[in-house]
Amino acid sequence: MPNIGGALKQAAVDVGEAVVKPVTDEVGKAIESGVQSTVSGPQIDPAVQQQKQMEDQKRKAWAIKVIEWNKNLQAAQAKVRQEAQQKTLQQKQEEDSQKQKVQQYKVVEQQKRQQVMAVQQAQTRTEVKKGPGG
Numbered sequence: 001m002p003n004i005g006g007a008l009k010q011a012a013v014d015v016g017e018a019v020v021k022p023v024t025d026e027v028g029k030a031i032e033s034g035v036q037s038t039v040s041g042p043q044i045d046p047a048v049q050q051q052k053q054m055e056d057q058k059r060k061a062w063a064i065k066v067i068e069w070n071k072n073l074q075a076a077q078a079k080v081r082q083e084a085q086q087k088t089l090q091q092k093q094e095e096d097s098q099k100q101k102v103q104q105y106k107v108v109e110q111q112k113r114q115q116v117m118a119v120q121q122a123q124t125r126t127e128v129k130k131g132p133g134g
Contacts, residue, residue: 044052
């Protein structure tokens with residue numbers, strides 16, 4: 001019987017090698033292809049790669065358009081703000097000018113009234129001095 005046991009052991013070893021060796025070879029191939037794909041990059045179909053490049057270009061073009069639109073929008077907003085600020089400043093200057101003109105007019109009117117009052121007072125004094133019989 002030792003001969004049968006040895007034969008069974010040998011058969012098990014032969015079967016084990018027959019099963020383990022192909023599995024080991026497949027694992028080795030998978031590891032090797034994984035290393036190659038990481039080193040050289042994944043093997044992509046040229047048509048798929050070209051399609052991806054076109055999509056990337058479209059995205060870049062769209063992003064550039066959005067950036068330009070945003071710049072133009074900001075420039076337009078800045079221009080509108082500046083014009084509004086300038087208009088407000090101009091209105092304020094006009095109001096200040098009008099107020100100054102009104103104040104100058106009031107000063108001139110007050111001076112005229114004072115002159116008229118001074119003339120009337122002078123006339124009243126002279127009339128009082130002349131009196132009846134004078």
